[in-house]
Amino acid sequence: MDPEETKSFSNPSSPLKPYKRKGMKVTFKDLSYDVQNTANKKETLHLLQSVTGFIAPGEMTALMGPSGSGKTTLLDVLAGRKTAGSTTGNIAFAGQAPTITFLRRYTGYAEQFDTLVDNLTVREMLMYTAELKLPTSQSMDEKRERVTHIIELLALLPCQNRRIGNAMQRGISGGQAKRTNIGIALVTSPRILFLDEPTSGLDSFTSNEVMDVIKTLTKTQDSMTICATIHSPTAHAFALFGKMIILLQGRMVYFGDAGDRTIDYFEKELADVPQFEKNAGNNAAEWIVNITTKADRDGKSKAFADTYAASVLKSKNDEEQDGLAIGAFKGGKCARASMATLKELSVTEGTVTPAWWAIKTLLKYRMGRDFCDAKFIGPRVFDKFTVCILMMTLYWGIGNDYKPTNLINISALLYMWAILPGFAALTYVPSLVLERPLFIRERSDGLYKVITYLTAKLLEELTVALIGSLIFSCVVFFPSKFQGQWLLFWLAYWCTMSIGIVLGYFIAAMSPNLDVANASLPAYVGSLLFFVGCLLRVKDMPGYWRWYSYLNFLRYGWGALMVNQFEGKNAIFLGGEEILHYYSLDNFNKWAFLACEFAFFVGLFLASWAALTFRRHSSR
Numbered sequence: 001m002d003p004e005e006t007k008s009f010s011n012p013s014s015p016l017k018p019y020k021r022k023g024m025k026v027t028f029k030d031l032s033y034d035v036q037n038t039a040n041k042k043e044t045l046h047l048l049q050s051v052t053g054f055i056a057p058g059e060m061t062a063l064m065g066p067s068g069s070g071k072t073t074l075l076d077v078l079a080g081r082k083t084a085g086s087t088t089g090n091i092a093f094a095g096q097a098p099t100i101t102f103l104r105r106y107t108g109y110a111e112q113f114d115t116l117v118d119n120l121t122v123r124e125m126l127m128y129t130a131e132l133k134l135p136t137s138q139s140m141d142e143k144r145e146r147v148t149h150i151i152e153l154l155a156l157l158p159c160q161n162r163r164i165g166n167a168m169q170r171g172i173s174g175g176q177a178k179r180t181n182i183g184i185a186l187v188t189s190p191r192i193l194f195l196d197e198p199t200s201g202l203d204s205f206t207s208n209e210v211m212d213v214i215k216t217l218t219k220t221q222d223s224m225t226i227c228a229t230i231h232s233p234t235a236h237a238f239a240l241f242g243k244m245i246i247l248l249q250g251r252m253v254y255f256g257d258a259g260d261r262t263i264d265y266f267e268k269e270l271a272d273v274p275q276f277e278k279n280a281g282n283n284a285a286e287w288i289v290n291i292t293t294k295a296d297r298d299g300k301s302k303a304f305a306d307t308y309a310a311s312v313l314k315s316k317n318d319e320e321q322d323g324l325a326i327g328a329f330k331g332g333k334c335a336r337a338s339m340a341t342l343k344e345l346s347v348t349e350g351t352v353t354p355a356w357w358a359i360k361t362l363l364k365y366r367m368g369r370d371f372c373d374a375k376f377i378g379p380r381v382f383d384k385f386t387v388c389i390l391m392m393t394l395y396w397g398i399g400n401d402y403k404p405t406n407l408i409n410i411s412a413l414l415y416m417w418a419i420l421p422g423f424a425a426l427t428y429v430p431s432l433v434l435e436r437p438l439f440i441r442e443r444s445d446g447l448y449k450v451i452t453y454l455t456a457k458l459l460e461e462l463t464v465a466l467i468g469s470l471i472f473s474c475v476v477f478f479p480s481k482f483q484g485q486w487l488l489f490w491l492a493y494w495c496t497m498s499i500g501i502v503l504g505y506f507i508a509a510m511s512p513n514l515d516v517a518n519a520s521l522p523a524y525v526g527s528l529l530f531f532v533g534c535l536l537r538v539k540d541m542p543g544y545w546r547w548y549s550y551l552n553f554l555r556y557g558w559g560a561l562m563v564n565q566f567e568g569k570n571a572i573f574l575g576g577e578e579i580l581h582y583y584s585l586d587n588f589n590k591w592a593f594l595a596c597e598f599a600f601f602v603g604l605f606l607a608s609w610a611a612l613t614f615r616r617h618s619s620r
């Protein structure tokens, strides 16, 4: 094992301590990326075209180019975050093709658009990430210390205890959110750090400060590999970059040293490029941006790319890329990958912390906060409570009245009791659809597995549903003097509610957006209402529709409630028929009906998990 890699550093000049790992060389050769045009499915876009280069440890590499030139695409391809399109060419981390689990665990990626949990404070957001991404062997004090350090480094102290907020409920500023986003990537001490527009939305002073912090990660013992897309850096930020990649329409037009060397290259190799006037008012970054943007608009991208492809610089870069041993950075040169690096590269577990820990952390930070939020509790409790009060007052004391004329009233109430929690499924859709970008980012960051996320969300909702259903069932059952076991009356409600939750999750995971989910779920549940067996008896349904009633979870809930209420009561319906016989429910066991409901719950839970895992909505 390479001692350099296992050493815990304590250099006081290090801004983030202790880092146990070093950066890793990232190479890419003839990298191309094609994707179907979302606006015109027949067209294939060539967003990256034969891009070759490397990102060295201990160096900050800038990825520049006009808007739409493919910077984020290259970053996404390298970080394994593309969910659509096809990639050709080679990517190697320390000489090996990276696995998705390695990328999740050992790279950090601060995306261009912030994906934060809006009801957490800045400190909580960072602690939440630290607890999910740092090993459980690290003490909470160490994690807290690390978070405090990052807060100080990113000048987040004044807002550390402020809620992040969202567009509707203002919290921290855009710049503070950006820095929190960067903090999330830093909290885990990644070996490679990808930053997409780390300074966008920041004033020049803060952006310089942020870039200084990031630069320090490449220095001293950390030697982190850093690649940042950058639009219009300040002169100070620009000077911090060691290497520069410039893309024009997905082609590489420059890869080499940043700063004066870049200017020399453009002035000497390319025709019609104005000289850079070195005076106090001129910013080299701005000069490069102007030249490349103009070339892009004048249709000179290919000419620039061809010039680079034929240049001496390109040959030298290729030589360096092929000649250097590929591996971990060591003493200014690249050495063969150590055993520790190889172990990391072959890691099979996509998350650092075990599932139980992740569930506990998700419940602690995300769900714990929800319970105190009226916007969360309101739609889950108050509407149902109001309906229960309505039911109680409407049916006060008549649940034990078995007069033939009252039997239909009781059956109708039990029907409503069975179907209403199914309709509640709609309540659970937004939480999954609206936090999809956050879920995708956190999954890509290796914070948790799909099953962990789903289980934590479900536990939260089941808890609310459990407490609610216990209260609601008491409010309706006892004052209305319903018969049979209260336990079943309550369980049937809670089971249907639980099925509603997983049904909501399944529809949310399958739907591309909230509109589709909101339209499809009521349509589906609405269709089930006809097939419960109450509005139309199952035996009166046309033969070709009867199958649908057997696949209807509401039917089992209502059936169980009916048997519970009427079994052994000899309740004679109008026309002289026993009511359970009339509805063909006389030979059924109420607990077997509940077991069927439970089977629906399990089936829909697995379907939700599969949909969340395999159904891709972002064509990133």
Ligand SMILES: Nc1ncnc2c1ncn2[C@@H]1O[C@H](COP(=O)(O)OP(=O)(O)OP(=O)(O)O)[C@@H](O)[C@H]1O
Pocket (backbone or CB within 6 Å): 035, 036, 037, 038, 039, 045, 047, 065, 066, 067, 068, 069, 070, 071, 072, 073, 074, 229, 231, 619, 620
């Ligand atoms: N599936 C797609 N269908 C159509 N266009 C796409 C698709 N994916 C990416 N693009 C386009 O590819 C181009 C490159 O996108 P990319 O985000 O990499 O650019 P960028 O250089 O990072 O731009 P910016 O600096 O504005 O963030 C953009 O014009 C983008 O709209």
